[in-house]
Structures are given as structure tokens and as C-alpha cells.
Amino acid sequence: MSFAVDETAAGLDPIRPPRLSQAGPTLGVVDVPAPSSHDGLTAVAARLASLLLAGDRTVSAGETTELDFEAELVARPLGGPVAPAETWAVDGGQALVADARCLQVYLTRAARVCFRGGACVAEDDAPARAHLLGADHGRPAALAAGLDPGDGVAVDVNLLRDWDEWQALRTCVDDAAAGTLVLVDGDLVPDWRLEASLAGRIFAAAAARGITVAGVTKHSSLACGGAPLVARLESEAARLLGERTRWWAPVARTRAGSRWPELQVVVARLDPDARYAFRVDLPAATDPEWALRLVAAVADDAGFPGYPYPLSVADRLAACPGWLRHEAAASLDEALERAGVPPEVRERAFDDRHRLMERA
Amino acid sequence: MRVAAIGDAHLGRSYYPATTAEGVNQRERDFEVSFEAAVDLALAQQPNLVVWLGDVFDHPRPTYRSFRVAQRALARIRDHGIGAVVISGNHDTPRLPGTGSPYSALADAFDGMHFAHRLTYERFELPGLVVHAVPQMLTVEATLDALAEADRSRSLDRSNLLLTHPRVTQVEPRYADINEIEVDAGLLRSDFVLLGHYHFHTAVAEGIWYAGSTDTFSFADDPDKPKGVVVLDTDTGECRHLPLSGQRPLLTLPTVVATGLTVAELGEAVLQRVSSVPDGAVARLFIDGVDPESYRLLDMQEIRAAADHAIHVKLEPSFADSSAPVELPDMASMPAQWSRYVEGQDLTGFDRARLQGLGQEYLARAVETA
């Protein structure tokens, strides 16, 4: 595998594909100097410097082995934006309301918005749902949310939230007409505890109905030689394609036989003035360039060029801000009061003892 | 061309109770004498024209004697071979229908002379001079129209002389007067303007003069300012005032400051002042800050006796808390004076008999109270 651009990249070494190691997930093999010491900032900085400046082009995606990476990561120009007929965006949010360490009360919610002609025509922010988690409470919480996680599966807030988001995504696909673009915040890989075929079914339904689904990750963990991949692609594409170009680069596809849905992973810079490029996940069967041109059409907002505006609206809608958390905490407290739980008991259970220590 | 102008003479006006041997009010006689002297003085300047600027008579129905004085004066002017232009003023213009104007009678008798008394503008063409006469009118509007007509009628090849009898905005009035017509000096447009009405000679503006009166009628008429006639030279544009001399003096004696004086001291001071009045003069004495009680205790008989050589002495006390000028009271003659006064007034719109009766009544009451 080599990392190159359309024109011959002078002075660059080709990026090597990862070599499977014996010991499970691999970070790839890189030549880095052995740390002489781990207890000094200078040493850490030196190590980071070598990572960020090293020529190693080995691509990885965190700990997963579910992706097959391209032999060459080729950044290529992206055609002009094509406005979708309609765009849905989905995002989820969560907040910790009360924390007794062994028990926690969380809020989760998912929101969807619909844009047509540049204007928001529908907002659907379902009320935040509360969950009691910790110890044996996960499973009842999941069941209450309509999810059967299977025996022995640990249920945490991430799972519940992800579940909410995939439900919202499915609803979007069900509601949308042909030509619609449906955007999801983050990758298109469901939580491993969710049913494996969940995503695949949704993608198939979307494809059958002419709906494009895409997941946009704001801050990707894709690595190249141990350093951020997206960042390296951005600087090299800028140098070789120009500062103001829309471009994209196929990065990986789901490995055959993987338990992940069939996906393709690309990195794209969706606006000539975008500060950043983003990882975009698409169903494997989708024409990536076409899909990216649809996404680019809604990524032109002057506030943040390059990031799909509907997703930022969904993000805001789904957020569980501090005041919501406090309101929920207050309501919980009232309910406990009504249920006859004395204040002292509540305090001892949920007070943050770290804070108390600091105050003392 | 030399024009001699005689201003207000107010023949027939009288003041104070003093009379001549013939029984004529002394001041009235003084004003007649002054008028005759003014005519003499005017004629002595060998003028080409004599003009009378209104208020020769004090009221529109003068007595025969006042009328004769004016008639004789006109005869003398005619005998000198000099022309005259005469206009009426605010005092001697009739306001009551059926009265007739004294100037009408004079105009009948002196048909070679020019009279403007018919409440209308008259234009008189004389050799070398056009005289525009705007006599007293009944309204300001009529006066302004007449003045405008006079302005329009100016000659282009001869000097123009405007004669009229207004109160001019630009001149400080000394007192309010009856039937005054106020005109702005800017509307008096002519080569020369001679005005009657104000009793002191004043240069109002370039080419505009008040001639002034022929005598000082009262203390309100600036006794310090000379009275006489004016002579206007239309060739040089000069207007000279020629004062009359030998007129009865009106004196303001040095004020007696009564504060702190005893009654005796007060009396002493008053007597001293009064005795110093020249023979035949009219005098007034201010007494400032006098206690009313002290004033009442003054020996008026003695003071009257000391003032006997004067025509009239007027005491003007200002009391410690108020000021009220009062004449030296001559109670016996007051009702008679009142009747005489009312008789001579132009009382258009008033009930003369009622006014007379009311005045008598008030006087009687005042005597009783005193």
C-alpha cells in the first residue's frame, strides 16, 4: 500500500499496509525510538514529535480489525455539491443526573431535524428519557427502552444512547422520500452490543427507497503511523491539490465476514473553505462520490463551512445541557422526597465526595 | 427755500388756578403769548413758507379768544406776503359729528392759504416745493394709506416736504396722549419731514424732525429743553431750532429729605425752598420720606403765603410707605375747576352731565372725609 496523491508525490515514502500481528488488534508496526523515560513531559513531547513528523504511513483505525484499508490513500477532487431533495439529521445526547457510583441516573435523548431548501421544516426532539444504571439495573433499563441486550451483556449509557440514535435513524429512513439524504453524527458502526444486523437492515431499506445514509465523525481516531490520519491527509491535499479544493479519499471498507455492517470509510473535505476534513461512513453499496456531493450541498454554512449544518442543529437539539440536568436532578429529588426518602439519605448517596474533599 | 415750522401750541389749555387781571387763566395766557412770539420769531427768519404742524388748538372747540389768536397770527403771516400750510393734530381734530373744525372757519377766511384738516391727504404745489400734508386721521390704517399716497405722489423735480402729526415708534413718549396715531419713522418717506405732536425738538432720523412745541406746558414737557420754532432750509437740508426766550420758568426745587426731621425742621425747609422761587414762576417741591402726621401738621397758610409771589407751587410729598403727589389744595375753587375742565374736553361717547355730577360728588365726599 502506498499513500499518494493524483500527482506524483515527490519525496514521500509509500504507506505500508498493516501487518497482522499475533496478539490481537494491532496498532500497526512502527519504528519508534524506545522511550527512555515515561515520567517527564519533555520525553512525552519528544515522542509525540517523532510520531507527528515521522514518515510512517501505516494506517490504522484504533483497535479494530474489521476494516480493510486501501492500498493507496488517494485524495482526489470532489465534484460540485448536489442539493438533496430533503435532508434529515440525527444526533443523540446524554447527561449524568445523579451519581452514586454503584448507581447512576442518566438522561439520554435523540433528536431529528429535517431541512428542505436550506430551511428547517421539522424538528423532532423527543423528551429525554431517564435510566437507572449500574449493578443489576442495566438490563431493566434497556428493556424499558425497548432493547433486549441479551443475558450477561453490560448495559451502559453509551449503549442506550446509541440505541436511541439508531431508532431515530430508522424512523428517518421510514419517513423519508426518495432522494433524501439522512445524516448521522459519528460513524455508522452500531454499538457492539446491538444486534448485528440492525444497521444492515436499515441500509438496505434506505437503498431500496433511494435514500442516502451517511455518518459524519467530527473527531476521528483514524491513525497514520500512530498520528492523526485526517490531519495528515488535510495538509498533504492542501499542498498538492490547492488550499481551496473539495476533495475526498477512500480509506477503508468493512472486511469480508466482519460482524460490522457493510460500510465504506472515506475522508472528505466538503467545502473549499472548510477548516477540517471529516471521516464519512457510507453503506458499502452507495456511490461514495455522489453521496459526498449530496453531503457537501448542506455543508456550506458560513458558520462552519465543511460540516453539514443540519447535523449541528440536531446536535443542539439533542444536547442535554446543564440546566436540563439540574432540572432533572431537582425533579428526581422532589420525587424521592415524595417517596419518603429522607434528605440525609439522598445526600449521602449522591453527594460528590471529591468536591467535599476539596472544600474541606 | 426756507420753511419756518411752528409745532404744538395748545391754545386754550389752562393749568393752575392763577388768572390774569382780565380773568383769563394765567397759563392759558402764557401759551398765547408764546404762540404769538413764535409767529414773530418765525417771520423774523424771512421764510418762504410758514407751516403749522397741528395742535395749535388744545381742543376741537376752542374758545373765541383762542380762535382769534390763531386768526390774528394767520393774518400777520398773510400781511407779510408769505404763504402757509396748516394741518390738524390729535387734539384739534373733531371726533363728534356736528362739531365742525376750527380750521374750516379759518380756511374760509384765509382762502389763499392751505389747510389740511379734512381727514385726508392733501398735496400743495408751491414754487420750488411740493408740500404733502397728512393731517390727523381717525385710524392708523387711514394714516398709513395717506402716507403711502404721499410717498407715491412725490415730485421728481422739486423738493418734497411731508407734514404730519404722529407718534413715532422710534421716539420715547413722555406720557400717553389721546387719539394718538403711531407711525414708524421708516414710513415717513419724503425729502424732508416735519412733525408735530411731540413737544421737544428731536431729530428722529435723517431728514425727519419734530419741531417741538412753543412752550413748556407742564413738568412732563421737559422744562430743561428749549421750546421755540424750527427753520428748514430745503437747499442745504439743515433744520435749525430757534428757542424762544423769556417764557415762564417751570422749576423743580431741591428735594427736601424729610427723614429724621421734626415738624418744625420740615416746615423750615419747605418755607426756605418756597421762598426761593422766582417771581411768577411755576415750581414743584418733592418731599421724600415724610411722615404723614408731620405733613398734616405743616402750616399750609404760611407756606401759601410764602408762595404768593409765584404763579403756582406744587408740593409733592412721598410718604414713608407710599407716594401720592398732591397739589396744594385750594378747596373753594375745585368744583368750579372741575366744571371748567369738563366743559373743554372732547367726550365722544360719554355723558358729559353725568361726569360733571359724579366729579362734584366725589369732591364733596373727599372734603367731608378730610
Place this chain on the structure above:
Amino acid sequence: MNAEAPAPRGRLFGRNVLEAVFRAAPEEDLFLGELLVGVDEATGRRYLFRVVDVTYGTEHREPGWAERVAGTLLADDARGEAGLHPVHEQSRRTYRVAECRCLGYLSPDGCSFRKPKSLPTQFSRVVAPEPHDFAFLASRMGDLPVGLLRSGEAEVDFEVGIPGASLASHVGIFATTGMGKSNLMRVLAGAVMQRSGRYGLLIVDPHGEYRPALAAHPWAPERLRTYAARSLVGTSMLKVSLGELSVDDLRTAYEWSRPQEEALFELERHYGTEGLSWLLELARVEDLPGFRDVELEGRVALNTLQVVHRRARRIVGLSCVATDAGVSVGSAVVRDLSEGKVVLIDVSGLGSTEEVLIASFLTRRVLGEWSTAYLDDPGRHDALPVVAIVLEEAQRVLGSSKDRESNVFPRVAREGRKFKVGLCAITQQPKLLDDELLSQFNTFFILGLADEKDRNILRASSKQDLSSLGPEIQTLMPGECLVVNLAAPFAVPATVHLYDDVVRRAPAPPAPRPTAAANVAALVD
């Protein structure tokens, strides 16, 4: 909520009793000085607000967000690609925030207006005012109307003015050139004329700009009298006697050094004549050194004497100065004012110092007349109208350096009120007026003022709180003003009527009774 309630202009969300902040509804435009009503549904009160500032608000909290967006848009413009990056949902993401001053509130029955002492309920609707919201002001606008109520840039059909009695407690008209001072003064004069003699105005006009305009007013024939230093149609000749002028008038009009002032007093003593009559004699002196040596016995320096001599000649040579003591329009002016007329003294053609000389004399005359009546004849004083003396470039006589006993104008400013004599001072530079004198002025008409120092001094002396109105004053357009008068509970924004419109709309004065033509024959024959 009432189904017919007007759509709100915004919603209140913060601050305190005197200040409020509200977020404007999308697409709402807001103007400085706009008057709005906060409707408190809970208490039924209607709070009256005035917008004192408008800022941008955004739902994005990242620092510099708006700046970055502007930068992106600018970059698109520069490349000729305007519209490449739209701001989606701009009206929701960005909005205007209005900072307001609370002027007070109307009680629920709408009858009384109170100063603000309470907060309206949070998130109260903010709406445009309705006519009845200003009903409480109607009785306080007095009988000298000057214009219409202004809310931001819009006019409200509600007449704004001041009570004529305010003329006695002094009026200031402050504006930079071109902002409409002269038009306002004409409108005020027109209003005085139409009050049929209740008030008088003495206007000293240095540029002749009021004469033609005021003469065009339908009430001018009855209620305007113009005296002019030049020969002008329709005016009375202005005449002032030397004997009536005083050394104090000279000291007010001219700058004199100490030796020059001493010389004045010396000459006055030497000649011993009334007023300044001696100026005539001094002007006629040809041999100044001889005069100085012999008559003055060398008591005055020659160069000092030369200055006085030069000024004497100038004054004596003025066409409006009469050497005859009897020639003066002083009495006529006083009489006109006491009849409640507008008296215009057109001194165009005279220099600035002569203008002040005339103004000083006339002012002393008026003050003397009114104060004498006040002291000696209260009955007559009661019958006299309130009069105001109008001075252009008032800083010439009301500045700190000019505040001395010889100057009659500060005396009027300090004492005139009880005599019913006021000053109407017009100036472009209120900062040059003496602070203490300015504090005597109870009515301000503030038009556009460019200089901040001028605005500051007015803020400090004003009888109403102007502290938050700096931006509004800075942005006043010609003809717009703030009327600060104690009769109203706050500084009232107004648009001054155009004088030409006032003239067109003015009703004809009552026709005088016709007089019958004289029957001449009956009178004289």
C-alpha cells in the same frame, strides 16, 4: 392571550428596574430612541421603554463566531462568489438585543403614569405603543407646540410642546449647524404668536434669517413687530439713544483690558452726561493727545484712549444709534412685549459686538420694566405676559469669563424667573456656557450635537436623566430633537414641525371689527 393582541416586537429578558433588555422578534427592526411598551400580563401594567442601544445577539456561544462568519462571507465577496456560504436560519441564529431605559409605567386603568419602581414580569411581551399609551402626556405638553412625538424614526400622531410659562425659567436650544435650530425657533415664535398675547418673545436676529419667515405667518400682522437696523420693507427703524446705553453694555459687548475699562470710567466721570451720550463728544475729538493731556490731565494712557476713541466713532456712526436722547425704540419694544407680541430685532448688517450692545440694552430695559412692575405694582405685573429674550450664539454672553455684574444676561438667568423674564439661549457649543448658568435653564431642546463634550455638559445640567441617551443624541437627524422639560416625566423625543407647514396650516387670526368710514363733512364742516 387575547387573540387580537398585536404580534410582539420582542420579549423582555433581563436587567433591573431602570434598565431592561429584550430580544427582538426575528425580522424586527429597532431604532434608537424608539418608544415601546412592555405588557405585564400578571399585573396589567404597561411599562414604557425607550431603546437606548441595540446590539447583536447570537445563539452561538463560541468566541468570535460572528467575526469568523463575517470573514467567510467577506472572502466569498472578494472572490466574486457571494452566496457561496449562506448563513442558514440566520434570523434564528442571530438576532437583535435592545437595551432600554424604563421611563415608567401606566397603571392598569391607564390613567396615571408612574416612575419605574418595579420590574415587569420576566419575558413580558414588548409591543409597539398605541395612542392611548401617550394620553397621560397630553396634559403636560403645554400650549406652545413644536412638533410631533417621535419613536425611533417614526412619527406618532401626538403633539409635543412646552408650557409657555417655561419661557420664564429659561430655554436652551442646542444644535450643531444644519440640525434645525432656526426652524425650531421659527416654529416656537409662530406658536407664541398664535397664543394671542399670552407670551412675548424678543428675538435678536444677527443674520436676518427670521424676518421673511416670520413675516409670512398669518398672525404676523397682529402679533409680530420687526425693528431693523437696515432700511427694510415692513419693518420699523431700529433706533437706540446713546443716552440709554450704559458702560455695562459696552463691557458686555466688547472685550476690554483693565486699563481700557478704567479709561471708560474716567471718561464717564469727566463728561458727566447721561448714559453713553459722551461717546458723541469723544468721537468728535480730533486732537486726542491734546485732549488727553489737557482735559484728562494725563490720567489715561494715549494708546488706551485711542482704542476707546476708535470704538466710540464706530458706535456713534451706526445708523441705528441716535445721538438725541429722545430717539429710541426702547419704550415701543417694551410696549409691544407687554402686549404679548413677538418682537424681532433684525441686526443684520451690524457686527457681532454691536449686536450684543443692542441686545444688552434691550434686555436691561425689559428686565427693568418687568422687575419694577413686580416690585412696585404687583397688579400690573400679574397682567404682564411672560417674556423670553432670544439670543443666538449665546456663549458670547453666557460663558464663564463673561459672568460679571456688568453683564445683564447672567442676571436674567439667575433672577429673571420671578419677574417673568426668561432667556432663550441658542448655541452650537453648550460646553462654552457657564455650568452654573446652564443649570438655571429648565428647558432644553437638544437637536443633533456632534461634539461629545457638548453632550456631556448637557447631560450634567439637564433636569431629566439623559445619561443613557448619548447614542440617541449622536444619531439625531436634522429636525429631530429631545425636549427636556420638567412638565414631562422624561425627555420626550420629537420631530419638529417644518415652519413652512406650520404657516400653511395656521388658522387665520380673528378678524378685527370693521370700522365705519368717517363722515368727514359731519365732522369738520
